[in-house]
Amino acid sequence: MSSVHGKSQRNGEGSLPMTPISATDAAGQPLAADAPFFIVMNAGSGRQQADATRAVLERELGAAGRHFEMRVVDDPRQLESVAREAASAAAAQDGVLVGAGGDGTLCTVAHAALDAGCPFAVLPRGTFNYFSRDHGIPADLDESTRLLLDARAYPVQVGFVNERMFIVNASLGLYPRLLEDRETYKRQFGRSRLVALWSALSTMLKPHRHLRLHLEHEGSTTEVSSSTLFVGNNRLQMEQIGMPEEARALEQGLLAAIAPRPVGRLMHLWLSLHGAAGRLSDSDHVVSFTFERIVVTHPSKKRRLVKIATDGEITRLRMPLEFRVSDKPLLLLKPEPAVAQANRS
Structure with missing residues (x-):
């Protein structure tokens, strides 16, 4: 040195x-x-x-x-x-x-x-x-x-996930893998948006597993099965992928969560293209909601380590995961x- x-499921808007x-x-x-x-x-x-x-x-x-x-x-x-x-x-x-x-x-x-x-x-x-x-x-x-x-x-x-801060987004599941693959491509082909897009398409076509998660929010627990849980804190990014209501919720002191429903690789690729075209909210295969605080656990209740991406940086955090707006x-x-x-x- x-x-x-x-189309979405939304909770807590207007807080x-x-x-x-x-x-x-x-x-x-x-x-x-x-x-x-x-x-x-x-x-x-x-x-x-x-x-x-x-x-x-x-x-x-x-x-x-x-x-x-x-x-x-x-x-x-x-x-x-x-x-x-x-x-x-x-x-x-x-x-x-x-x-x-x-x-x-x-x-x-x-x-x-x-x-x-x-x-x-x-x-x-x-x-x-x-x-x-x-x-x-x-x-x-x-x-x-x-x-x-x-x-x-x-x-x-x-926002925070446990004690780790994020200013743009935080995620677990497939999205951290996308970021890791993107860094590999960038080291080989240089840093550009085209390289990032090509890397994302390549990763989407690979086999991936779905996560089973329990989401605790405002006193109730919901089970979610998805390849990834994405939590956004950036209005521009939400608008670009076609989630305008979630973008507006960020101005009300909330975070926005997005989770694709369990689908195959080709449908995942289709959802990604919808997002790139700014039309993700048109899909029936995406669940979204807004919140101030949620707790994410695994059905087994084990305090397992999971890979988390925060603003493009990868780390491992131990469950349960608390996503929240900073106080x-x-x-x-x-x-x-x-x-x-x-x-x-």
């Missing part, structure tokens, strides 16, 4: 957010004019990108006379510890913790900001950038860097709502 200075947002929060919280920035970047995307990011920071922030520190993480295993060190420094100096990277990197850095109680900002450097795009943060590095200088901090919702929001530097909406369109 180096450091540089300078209020767990953490009320005051009028001041809704208008955004201004930062001190001299608030320092602590940037954490995962160098997994390449040293060339890290050097380009550093050059823009020195040009834009340096010209404005703003202090910043950039910490480039060479070993992904150190990302969490480096992020927490930077968050501690940001909190102590009334500064801002900034994540530079894709959604997985941003989630790790954002978790450190949430725990430290300091504002969080984003420099999008990933392939899909769902989190930044959903909040209207420009993909252009120069523009997103300039945004740091005059943006306000707005409260945004994050406190993340303070995110982003454009004012009207500008964010225009950037998102």
Whole structure:
């Protein structure tokens, strides 16, 4: 690590957010004019990108006379510890913790900001950038860097599965396998959306098993059989796959769960194409519901380890799995709502 200075079943819709947002929060919280920035970047995307990011920071922030520190993480295993060190420094100096990277990197850095109680900002450097795009943060590095200088901090919702945070989505079953296969393809053929799509189609045509899960929600238990359980926390992603009601529910302080009914491989592929075309809600083979908190167990009640994907990162967690909305929001530097909406369109 180096450091540089300078049709669906829905429950619970209409519920209020767990953490009320005051009028001041809704208008955004201004930062001190001299608030320092602590940037954490995962160098997994390449040293060339890290050097380009550093050059823009020195040009834009340096010209404005703003202090910043950039910490480039060479070993992904150190990302969490480096992020927490930077968050501690940001909190102590009334500064801002900034994540530079894709959604997985941003989630790790954002978790450190949430725990430290300091504002969080984003420099999008990933392939899909769902989190930044959903909040209207420009993909252009120069523009997103300039945004740091005059943006306000707005409260945004994050989710948890057990003690692991997610800002875009979390899942178990087939979806984590899709992500693992995608990384294998990317290592062979490079990072692009076309490679990601080809990998997903290849995985869908392989044999896969269905999960039997018990979902405890608002005092009742439902058994679900599905290849995957997908929990979304990103309005843009929900809209893109054709789940507009679930997208709106996210603005009411809820998470959205999607589970395809037990179907064969070809129907799974058909559902995926429906999602890619933004028509998933048209299918009778998908169950969805919204919630603040659910607990997922296995019928055997064993505390088994299961593979979980959170914002593209794979880990293993022990059942039962508790999916929930965080009881406190993340303070995110982003454009004012009207500008964010225009950037998102």
